[in-house]
Amino acid sequence: MPAKKPSPKKPDPRSLAARAKAAHAARMERVAKSAWEAIDRVRALRRGIESDFLEIGTALVALKADGIPEALNLPSFEAVLETHLDISLTKAEQLITVATRVRRELAEQLGQDHAAALVELADATPDDETPDDLFNATITLPDGVRFVVRDEKPPRLRAAAAMFRQARSAKKGRGLTTSPTERRMLSAIRAQARTVKALARARFDLKATHHTDGADLVVRIPLSHITELASALSKVARATRKPSR
Numbered sequence: 001m002p003a004k005k006p007s008p009k010k011p012d013p014r015s016l017a018a019r020a021k022a023a024h025a026a027r028m029e030r031v032a033k034s035a036w037e038a039i040d041r042v043r044a045l046r047r048g049i050e051s052d053f054l055e056i057g058t059a060l061v062a063l064k065a066d067g068i069p070e071a072l073n074l075p076s077f078e079a080v081l082e083t084h085l086d087i088s089l090t091k092a093e094q095l096i097t098v099a100t101r102v103r104r105e106l107a108e109q110l111g112q113d114h115a116a117a118l119v120e121l122a123d124a125t126p127d128d129e130t131p132d133d134l135f136n137a138t139i140t141l142p143d144g145v146r147f148v149v150r151d152e153k154p155p156r157l158r159a160a161a162a163m164f165r166q167a168r169s170a171k172k173g174r175g176l177t178t179s180p181t182e183r184r185m186l187s188a189i190r191a192q193a194r195t196v197k198a199l200a201r202a203r204f205d206l207k208a209t210h211h212t213d214g215a216d217l218v219v220r221i222p223l224s225h226i227t228e229l230a231s232a233l234s235k236v237a238r239a240t241r242k243p244s245r
């Protein structure tokens with residue numbers, strides 16, 4: 001009679017947990033190394049000349065990667081900025097926006113503040129134009145005035161952007177608007193998209209509706225970058241609760 005084969009041993013749960021813990025620790029060590037390299041890069045660049053703002057923005061994109069705050073024992077990207085770089089979240093987002101959405105040559109020509117104001121105007125206008133396209137355009141403001149974008153300084157660009165936003169807001173019917181939660185979600189989506197080079201041309205907006213499930217998200221991107229969009233939205237969904245009205 002053939003001998004019975006011994007039953008395979010079940011893995012020890014404690015051993016599995018230990019291996020998982022060790023793997024996570026090793027990953028966090030790699031992420032922390034990457035984070036410190038980016039932090040050192042930003043610190044060095046801040047000691048340099050003004051034109052380094054593009055390199056700083058690129059380095060900050062690396063610091064927004066998943067797992068960075070955890071690897072540095074901090075709760076958020078904002079905490080990383082405050083603890084190690086003394087940069088506000090608003091300033092960091094501006095640097096990232098310019099580095100990822102404005103052609104390098106144009107950004108260097110305009111400087112950080114001017115390039116950021118150009119992006120702000122591009123996001124506010126109803127037309128689907130990149131900041132680079134808009135720079136060479138003549139547009140009509142909501143009050144009917146012709147506006148030659150390349151001839152204007154940052155304060156005027158920001159004033160024009162505010163005018164477009166106010167005009168868009170005025171078109172919404174009374175009692176039909178988006179909620180603060182939905183607007184926070186939109187801000188999170190835009191911030192995440194700014195970290196992805198393929199989504200530099202992406203435009204996101206909210207459309208208030210009468211539906212019980214809330215506002216519609218309006219997205220304009222090249223169809224070829226649908227995969228990058230799905231990944232960006234997935235990251236925001238994991239980090240943000242579903243909006244409620």
